Amino acid sequence: MRTESPSRAPVLLCTALFCFGLPLLLLGNPADNGQPALRVPSDVAWTPETIQLAANGNAFRGSLLARQCGHCHGSEGFSAEPAIPNLAGMDRLSMWKELQDFHSGKRSSPVMQPLAAMLSAQDSADIAAYFSMLPTFPDPQDNRVFPQPVPDPEKSRAAEKLIVFGDGSRGIPPCEACHGPVGYIKGAPSLATQNAGYSLIQLQHFSDGTRMNDINMAMRSIAKQLTEDEKSGVSQYYGAGRGPSTQTPHPATL
């Protein structure tokens, strides 16, 4: 007859403590290492390979993939809704980045996220190549909201000042230093033919933190400092077609 030895329970207890306690002791509490929780705005990084992929899409293949984009963004890249962005002539890199961010969930949109989830990185590059080649001059047959009325002269002047000179005292750089035509930053969209409603919504989302996919907090820092009047002024100025004309930069110059 075999009896259970009473001395085995403490041994088991010690083994269990050793097995579970030692890793905890060695790894430490991850919240207590003096580092804040990591927040990554976007998975896209402008490495040479990424730029090569994003800038050299196949526009013909893109035109086939982009058939369903036309329902909302317009068959010629000019949408009929003020809140939906115009894509005609859009900069390739910025459009590729936004599609990738919708794909990874870094930028949220109930409509665009499921659509972008189906696209590969190459598909996004092809679609971006197609839309970047669409003409940005007006077509009277096209059902678009694009050039909207110019804002009142006072608002226009203030907007023009921000676009051309920025505001040095608040540290706001001029819009056209990154969005063209004076200078380009990788991932900055062209604004010259953008709908006023869409630009305004994005500026508001950047300032209240709804949209956080700008690399190194560039637009969040700027939009946070703009007043409501300035946001609507700049968007309306661009939305009226008064912005400095922007052309998609050639990939070789990026």
Added chain:
Amino acid sequence: MRNKIGFALSIILLGAIILSTRIYEVDLPVWHFFGGGKGLDPATLHLAGEFVESNLGTAREPDGSYTVRMLAQQYLFVPQCIEVPAGVPVRFRTTSADIVHVINVSGTADSLKAIPGTVTEAEFQFPQTGEFDAPCREFCGPGHFAMRAHLRVVPQEKFANLRSDERRDCDAH
């Protein structure tokens, strides 16, 4: 003969003095030449490492010292407005996401060069509370003249309950 040795020595001494005042500008290119810097890729700063956006701002280290991590890019310093404690040394660590920028605290000689691919570091002390402008002092492109950070020097007591995993800029109080 003795005159010549003295002349050479004084030249070397003068050179050493000049180098020692600009050491933050001199030693890093030398590092680059021999070791390739710290291996920081300016394009991927936001993905991992010291300059991810959640790690930027004023930090209180576990040993009680203060570190400000700041990122320079065309045409912004991030975070654009920072709070620093008065009367204690504050270590500034910076790097650039694109090209060379220099952050200069207006009214003082305090300046720090932000170089892509390397972390530069300097220790500044602000004796009095107040607001300072910190513009970019190195031409960096068409938006350069509007590139400006703000520095708010506040009493040290305001940092008393800052945890070591918290980062502070002007927004958080």
